[in-house]
Amino acid sequence: MREAILIRGARxxxxxxxxxxxxxxxxxxxxxxxxxxxxxxxDGMIVDVGxxxxxxxxxxxxxxxxxxxxxxxxxxxxxxxSTHLLCARPLHDDAGDFAERGAANxxxxxxxxxxxPASTLKFRAREVLRQFxxxxxxxxxxxxxxxxxxxxxxxxxxxxxxxxxDPLCVAATYLGMFAVPxxxxxxxxxxxxxxxxxxxPRVSKNRLARFAELSLEYEAFTQEQASRYxxxxxTLGLGLRVAGHPRAAVEAGAVTSDQTGPVEREDAQMLAxxxxxxxxxPGPAFHLGTGRYxxxxxxxxxxxxxxxxxxxxxxxxxxxxxxxxxSLACLHMKMTPAEAISAATINGAHAIRSAETAGSIEYxxxxxxxxxxxxxYREMHQHFGQNLVRLTIKKGVNLCDTEANCSRP
Numbered sequence: 001m002r003e004a005i006l007i008r009g010a011r012x013x014x015x016x017x018x019x020x021x022x023x024x025x026x027x028x029x030x031x032x033x034x035x036x037x038x039x040x041x042x043d044g045m046i047v048d049v050g051x052x053x054x055x056x057x058x059x060x061x062x063x064x065x066x067x068x069x070x071x072x073x074x075x076x077x078x079x080x081x082s083t084h085l086l087c088a089r090p091l092h093d094d095a096g097d098f099a100e101r102g103a104a105n106x107x108x109x110x111x112x113x114x115x116x117p118a119s120t121l122k123f124r125a126r127e128v129l130r131q132f133x134x135x136x137x138x139x140x141x142x143x144x145x146x147x148x149x150x151x152x153x154x155x156x157x158x159x160x161x162x163x164x165x166d167p168l169c170v171a172a173t174y175l176g177m178f179a180v181p182x183x184x185x186x187x188x189x190x191x192x193x194x195x196x197x198x199x200x201p202r203v204s205k206n207r208l209a210r211f212a213e214l215s216l217e218y219e220a221f222t223q224e225q226a227s228r229y230x231x232x233x234x235t236l237g238l239g240l241r242v243a244g245h246p247r248a249a250v251e252a253g254a255v256t257s258d259q260t261g262p263v264e265r266e267d268a269q270m271l272a273x274x275x276x277x278x279x280x281x282p283g284p285a286f287h288l289g290t291g292r293y294x295x296x297x298x299x300x301x302x303x304x305x306x307x308x309x310x311x312x313x314x315x316x317x318x319x320x321x322x323x324x325x326x327s328l329a330c331l332h333m334k335m336t337p338a339e340a341i342s343a344a345t346i347n348g349a350h351a352i353r354s355a356e357t358a359g360s361i362e363y364x365x366x367x368x369x370x371x372x373x374x375x376x377y378r379e380m381h382q383h384f385g386q387n388l389v390r391l392t393i394k395k396g397v398n399l400c401d402t403e404a405n406c407s408r409p
Contacts, residue, residue, distance in 0.1 A: 004395055005041040005367075006061045008052055009070035011375045013037025015049055016076055016342065016360035018057045021276055022305035022350040031066065031075075032360070038066065039074065041367040044241050044395035055188060058174065066139040069371045072390060073340065073380075077138025077368035078322035079348030079359050082258055082309035084140040084280050085125045085163075085170075086113060086156050090135050105315045106179065109146040113156060121159045128312070129168050131320040133399045137360075138168055138368040141309075143213060143350045145175025149183075151201050157208035159217065171210050171352040173241060174203045177229050178215030196214035196232040210256065217244030220389075241279075250274045254396045255353050258283045261292040265302065268295060272303035279307045280343070282328035283317030296333030296343075298339040307351040308343035323380060323388060330381035337378045367396040 005408050011169070015032035037237035038055035040048040042387075047305040048055055055061055087109055111210035125142075132140060142163075153174065160172040176195045184191035201211050212233040214226060221229075230252045234241045243255045246267040249257035256279045257271065263278075271278055280294035299306050317324075322344045328342040349359025357366050371391040374380060380388060392400040 002396065003043065004047075004060050004064035004069060006056065006064035006336075007019050007041070007057055007067045007069050007074060007192075007369070007371070008038045009041040009068055010074040010371075011035070011069075011071050012050070012073045012377055013039070013049070013361070014073065014075035014279060014341065014377060016346045017362050018360075021225065022307075022347050023270075023342050024303050024305045026301065028300060028306075028342040028347075029336060031338050031341060033377075037074065037372060039369065041396045044367055044397070046361060046363055046365050046367050048363065053128070067371070067391070071375050072359075073372040073374050073377050074150055075370050075372065075377065075390065076134050076360050077358070077394065078344050078359050079139045079346075079352065079354065080132065080137045080306075080312070080322055081141045081256065081307045081348040081351035082281055083140050083312040084145070085128055085140070085312070087145070087146060087314050088225065096198055100385065104305050106146070110148055110181065110292040113147040114149070114152045114228075118155050118159050118162075122162060123154065125159060125163055126260070129170075133168060133392050133394070134389065135321040135323060136370045136372075136392055137322055138392065138399075139171070139322065139349065139352070140168060141171045141173055141211075142224055143173040143175040144209075145178055145213070147183035148179070148278050150202070153199055154202065154208065157203060161208060165377060165400060167397065168193045169354065171354060172208065173211040173213050173387050174200070174209040174238070174379065175213045176200060176371040177221055177226070179218055179220050188221060188225065190220070192228060192272045193220065196228055198318070200236055201236075204238060209238060211241050213241040213243060214252075215243040215280050216248060217260075244275075246271055246278070249321070250276050256307070258309075258311070259294045261290070261297045268302040268304055270300050277305045277307050277347065278332070279309050279351055280319065280329070281309050281311030282325055282333060283311045283319050284395075285332070286315055287319075288293065288330055293332040294338075296329055296335045300335065305347060305348040305350070308340060309351075311350065321387065323383075323386075324385060325383050330356070331384075334357065337381050340381065341377060347351065367393060369393050
């Protein structure tokens with residue numbers, strides 16, 4: 001049994017305690033804030049949380065190893081509910097428009113995944129995860145997808161499985177359908193048949209992924225082909241994620257609907273009537289300069305449940321910082337700081353079915369939390385592009401202290 005740890009003196013302790021389901025509407029503004037708070041940790045789990053006067057007087061707390069958070073904000077570790085960890089670095093030529101660069105980058109990713117041994121992919125992904133930890137993320141969703149053949153996709157998912165709990169929690173998604181690989185050019189149906197009849201059953205049988213995703217952003221597949229994929233995912237018991245088409249996500253009963261741009265109010269209302277969580281990715285709009293940010297304010301006002309994510313991808317959203325996403329949400333999506341924090345923690349956990357262990361600071365949950373170099377959470381979005389994380393703690397272990405070196409995962 002490890003020594004107990006006491007985090008003491010927090011100017012603001014954001015517990016995110018609240019209802020059992022994803023937060024909507026006004027509930028997004030309730031951060032479960034404790035002024036002058038403390039947290040007691042044992043064996044990587046939270047055993048008590050509340051006002052410092054009570055927690056610090058517990059017998060176990062008096063014998064615990066202390067971490068001083070005086071004057072700072074303590075909050076749950078970020079839960080990034082949409083990322084591409086296994087990806088080639090972007091090309092650096094100045095020629096061509098985004099569509100041309102996008103096609104070239106996709107080819108580069110495919111080559112990297114197909115030709116690299118699993119050990120190389122794992123090394124590269126661990127370096128990225130180290131950056132996530134530096135910026136306060138303790139749990140991530142990560143997709144396959146760039147291999148686009150059976151052996152490469154299985155390799156990617158096995159790498160993601162090996163990275164789980166090492167030290168961040170990694171929820172794997174099989175991105176089976178977003179584009180057709182070159183060898184199936186003109187034979188989309190044959191590709192869908194391989195995905196549904198061969199790859200998906202293998203992914204499910206070997207428990208290589210928690211989710212399977214259908215991307216409709218590029219309109220590469222017919223409605224019939226998309227429906228077949230959705231049916232296969234449901235039959236095999238995987239959680240369904242849909243990107244690029246909120247209405248299709250709701251109609252399919254998807255767990256999440258990834259959105260990189262605005263939605264129509266009618267679609268927002270449809271999402272509000274459903275259990276589908278809108279996973280909002282402002283990073284691409286910022287990096288690509290489109291100015292078309294997800295409709296955070298509209299979705300919240302209509303009553304939809306939302307999560308906030310980086311959509312990390314070296315080509316379209318090369319940021320590991322959920323703090324940056326919170327800034328973008330407040331500045332461009334008209335969200336309040338409290339709403340953005342809820343979306344980046346507890347609702348992110350719900351989006352990847354991890355809310356029983358992550359996303360809030362409560363008894364019985366993993367001790368995944370941050371100490372920030374601010375005294376009020378409402379300051380966070382004002383420090384645009386700055387890393388405010390003083391300490392990242394995962395299951396009671398210090399992963400990153402910004403006054404020292406971050407430990408390598």
